[in-house]
Amino acid sequence: MSKEKIIIANWKMNLSYQESLKYLKSISRFLIGLKNAIIILCPSFVSLADIAKEIRGRKIELGAQDVFWLEEGAYTGEISIRSLKEIGCKYVIIGHSERRKYINETDQMVNQKIKITLKHYITPILCIGENEEQRKENQTAKVLKDQLTEDLKQVDPANRKIIIAYEPVWAVGTGHEATAEQVNEAVLIIKSCLAKLFKNIDIDGHFKILYGGSVNQEDIKEFLNLDSIDGFLIGSASADKRQFLGIINRLKNF
Ligand code: PGA
Numbered sequence: 001m002s003k004e005k006i007i008i009a010n011w012k013m014n015l016s017y018q019e020s021l022k023y024l025k026s027i028s029r030f031l032i033g034l035k036n037a038i039i040i041l042c043p044s045f046v047s048l049a050d051i052a053k054e055i056r057g058r059k060i061e062l063g064a065q066d067v068f069w070l071e072e073g074a075y076t077g078e079i080s081i082r083s084l085k086e087i088g089c090k091y092v093i094i095g096h097s098e099r100r101k102y103i104n105e106t107d108q109m110v111n112q113k114i115k116i117t118l119k120h121y122i123t124p125i126l127c128i129g130e131n132e133e134q135r136k137e138n139q140t141a142k143v144l145k146d147q148l149t150e151d152l153k154q155v156d157p158a159n160r161k162i163i164i165a166y167e168p169v170w171a172v173g174t175g176h177e178a179t180a181e182q183v184n185e186a187v188l189i190i191k192s193c194l195a196k197l198f199k200n201i202d203i204d205g206h207f208k209i210l211y212g213g214s215v216n217q218e219d220i221k222e223f224l225n226l227d228s229i230d231g232f233l234i235g236s237a238s239a240d241k242r243q244f245l246g247i248i249n250r251l252k253n254f
Contacts, residue, residue, distance in 0.1 A: 006231030009238030063091030069112035171213025217246025
């Protein structure tokens with residue numbers, strides 16, 4: 001493998017607190033010796049602090065599945081970036097399609113979340129992607145450009161890293177992943193858009209681009225050969241021991 005791949009394990013709301021700790025214990029010895037990948041675990045908020053203790057000293061990083069867009073205040077039920085930072089989160093998933101769909105998260109909210117995350121030197125994992133209808137109507141390029149333009153409005157990537165996860169909505173949680181060709185096309189669109197948005201910035205130095213959407217142990221092999229992507233955002237398969245260890249084995253043998 002040419003370079004280290006970023007593997008984000010988004011456990012979503014699939015594992016409870018106890019299940020998360022048990023699951024981590026059951027997979028952690030298999031992660032030893034994995035040299036060509038960075039594993040970023042994104043458990044639920046309530047599991048974060050204890051997962052952070054478990055992974056201390058190991059080559060595993062911690063990410064949150066969301067964050068609120070303001071520093072602090074009367075926002076019942078929300079989680080601040082400072083709390084996430086204090087317990088050791090280095091990454092935050094922002095704008096996941098499930099939040100855009102079920103919680104009506106807007107590009108404006110996403111934009112503010114990106115800004116506060118970067119302000120605290122945490123790396124945002126920005127999820128973008130077209131839905132099925134938009135793809136059928138050849139709107140993919142427009143959707144990606146619009147999302148990047150809105151979500152990264154007035155964002156300054158200097159001295160920071162931003163991860164962009166291309167996650168076509170029709171591929172997330174559906175079992176229908178994109179083809180390598182579709183992923184390559186989307187990455188080209190994303191890169192050219194980033195180059196236009198950030199003219200004086202070294203795009204490859206500041207942005208990493210991942211693919212996400214129904215990645216599993218069988219099909220990851222094809223994607224591992226794609227030089228255009230820096231890794232994967234993996235949902236369901238990352239919370240399934242057999243699948244996740246299958247993925248880890250593929251990485252070890254690549
Ligand atoms: P999936 O989810 O792998 O279950 O499709 C991907 C994601 O977390 O976005």
